[in-house]
Amino acid sequence: MSTRPRTSRDWDAASYDRVSDPQLAWALEQLERLELRGDEVVLDAGCGSGRVTALLAERVPRGRVYAVDAAPSMVEHTRTALGDRATVLCQDLIDLELPEPVDAAFSNATFHWIPDHERLFSRLYGAIGPGGRLVAQCGGQGNIDTFR
Secondary structure, eight states, rough: OSSOOOOOOOHHHHHHHHHOHHHHHHHHHHHHOOOOSSSSSSEHHHHHHTTHHHHHHOTTTEEEEEEEESSSHHHHHHHHHHHGGSSSEEEEEOOOOOOOOOOEEEEEOOGGGSSSSSEEEEHHHEEEEEEEEEEEEOOSTTTOOOOO
């Protein structure tokens, strides 16, 4: 049994959707930076309720989307909402394991919930294939001043 602190907390997905319009707006800005062709394998790291995951799935109609979140209620909500449009996994990002490398990793308003940035970025680096990229947004000025 692990003794290290877990970074997850559970959320109510329906409540989150009602109050997360600012996070959705930030995500839309970052999605424009992602520049997808439509056939990539993409990770949504910290998928939450799946609102942004659905947009990612629309942008890769010939690709695949892995949606990962540590909150069981968010994962269940996302699975129900997206069906087979994404593979939804309940994992802590510091323990991230995917069945294949991804071409792009996307994350919105997630990294500030994870205290171990060294391990987080190590796992993300290991998940991204050669030539792949990470596009992330951390919630605005002052939300995260530095990564340690």
